[in-house]
Amino acid sequence: MILDIYKDSFEFASRKISNLLLLGVLSFFNILIIPMIFFYGYNYRVVKLSTQSMINGGDVPPEFNDFKKMFIDGLKYIIVYFVYLIIPVILIMASIISGSVNWILLLIGIILLIICTLVVYIAIPHMAANDDSLKSAFAFSELFEIISSIGYGRYILNYIGVNLISIILLIVVVLVISFIFMILGIATFSISTSGVGAVSMLGTIILNFILFFLVMPYLAMFQSRCAGLIYSLGS
Template identity: 35%
Template sequence: MILDIYKDALEYSAKDWKTLVKLGLICLFSFLLLPAFLVTGYNYRVINNAVHGVINGRDPLPEFDEWISMFIDGVKVVIVQILYLLVPIIIFLIFAIIAVNTTGIASSIIMLIGCIIAFVAFVVGVLMAQMGLCHMAYNEGAFSKAFAINEIKEVIDEIGWFECIATILGLIIITLVISSVVSTIIGIIFTAFGVSTAILGLDPSAIFILGFMVNSLITMFLVGPYLSIFNSRSLGLLYTMQV
């Protein structure tokens, strides 16, 4: 099941390079903050398509239209993610305060216990946030459904906690591998050009600067958007795996 999700999402994300470039252009101005919400809003549309679709279906990539609606969806996504991640942060801070006001080995033990509990809460919070977004999309964007804890837990129970966590871990690994491989290939190519330039007695610094710029552009306009769509599609399809 998990491999089928990855296969579908990898192929789906590569359907239209023009869409990747458009998303990359928006990402380019994400430092202005407002465009960042458009990026998360677009990824939410990818999730929405997935939760209403099937694995290996013929779902098209979402269109870049209704910008205000996409922006609002992006804001909702960010709020959901922040609120779920506040829980482990609060747990960590509570234990940290208690540990600071405790002396000796008891302080270290309390801090260790706090870190373990906070980490578990973080894993659960990430999973609940992602499935909460899928649940919100499945229920026509109803914001309250992102926090319908019992309903979301039932979804995860039906899919399987192990399967959900394994899928997300797999997404992290695949994302890191693809990013690393692309950067490594570009690095090797321009390193070879740089060494060749140096052998000829020329200054290779311009080659290395160009390599850095090419790597940044490819990451910004192709790899980054591709991976964001890949992750969103995968999570949406995972949601559809309910019994």
């Protein structure tokens, strides 16, 4: 079942290339607040669609429209993550900010961060499935009931798998592009030493472009789809 979710999510993210490219534009300018809000607003839309979907049901990514609602949804998405993660992040920062590490505080912060990331992973779909109600994202008894219905082992395994797949794909892309430009750099060095710096700079630009314009939006859509589908198993 978990493998089916991954398969469906990989296929889903590539079913409408035009939408993936539009999401890539938002990802590329994600350092700016407005594009970032729309970026998460669209991924929230993917989550919402997926909570109502069947695995391997042939869904296509939602349209880029109703931008006012997309903006509001993006804000809600960010607010929920902020509320869930702010306390563990503060604890982790406080444990190292004094110059000497407070290992007890750091451990508490890390454990709390793991728990919060696991809960927010189901909180976003639950909000999407309940008329976009912020209150639903913090209905802890309902959230844990849904996780229990899915199965704690299956739920945690799905979450770990989603993140491992994302990390591995990122590493592979970086290694492949770095290897290509390393070969080009060696070839250029044999012709002209002054060209090596230009090749290195070009490689960095292309790597960042591919990561932010293609890989990151693809993985974001993949992760959002996985979150919605795993939620649908327990709802």
